[in-house]
């Protein structure tokens with residue numbers, strides 16, 4: 001019989017989907033459980049799929065690939081959506097899509113399936129990625145198709161003897177991986193409501209932290225963290241370690257009203273301790289090693305890059321082009337950053353690099369100053385030249401000089417407009 005490869009999480013939706021797909025499409029289900037650092041017992045989840053009726057169940061450890069090909073490039077780019085969301089969920093989707101396609105090819109499946117609803121970004125990310133990588137594969141999204149409420153699903157599960165862990169009675173929808181935890185639904189749908197304590201799992205309440213501050217040194221090589229406190233450490237271990245260390249201080253809580261690709265505003269809470277610390281540290285090292293122009297232009301690229309990830313366009317030429325720019329900027333972003341963790345707060349307190357552009361001789365106000373103070377006069381003269389020229393020709397004659405030209409009030413601006421409008425007629 002023809003088969004479909006289902007991204008299986010072990011939750012209610014994908015558990016019900018195993019039986020529903022069989023009934024509706026008459027396809028045998030191969031369940032794939034992908035570990036992107038979601039800290040749960042993957043084998044146990046995977047075994048449940050076969051109990052429910054999957055003909056085969058596979059666990060794929062995607063952690064290393066996730067960090068190497070998705071998390072680190074996003075960190076190097078400084079990709080944070082709308083200035084707030086470090087993109088944990090969004091980054092894992094193209095990897096999961098790729099792994100689904102890979103398994104589908106190995107198994108000779110004709111379709112892939114995922115548990116996304118019809119309202120979110122994730123369906124777009126999955127479908128666009130799968131269509132791009134394997135246009136011949138059919139995509140089945142049971143939750144988008146079946147129109148069942150949660151209660152209907154529970155009834156369906158009971159009817160079909162699908163074992164469901166009732167412990168997952170949480171009022172929230174949660175997605176998590178190494179780079180962060182995303183929480184929505186329930187009371188959080190009211191943007192005026194403060195997130196209750198039970199929303200959080202990775203971070204302590206910053207107000208009840210009693211720990212003394214600690215310092216950590218993060219070493220980067222070409223924009224990638226390679227060591228923590230002097231010890232070389234594998235990528236995902238470093239992220240795990242920082243999630244737990246910074247989490248203890250209540251660092252990394254984010255409350256975001258975000259603009260979904262499908263046009264909805266939604267309220268999501270994120271916990272991303274490691275992402276918050278690493279972005280801050282990486283940014284600090286760039287501050288030391290990139291020129292003013294690189295810093296400025298890279299901010300634009302970072303925003304574009306974040307949008308592209310959020311909007312599910314990972315497998316695109318635009319992505320390759322932006323990534324090429326980012327990689328080029330990282331060739332001198334090597335060095336060490338010292339961070340201080342204290343209640344709810346991650347502070348950058350030191351940075352050093354062999355490629356530092358910081359020159360004490362130029363910066364110092366003490367002896368040893370090498371900056372040419374006289375050259376400043378010539379520089380200022382030329383820098384001001386276009387401004388003084390324009391002020392003489394246009395601004396001073398039309399609005400006059402009353403104390404402070406730049407502090408012009410609206411009346412004056414309107415008068416100025418009238419004067420200039422009138423003059424051609426006169």
Ligand code: ARG
Nearest residue numbers: 089090121173175182183184
């Ligand atoms: N809003 C985030 C995104 O679009 C996370 C989506 C999944 N969130 C969840 N709680 N299930 O990337």
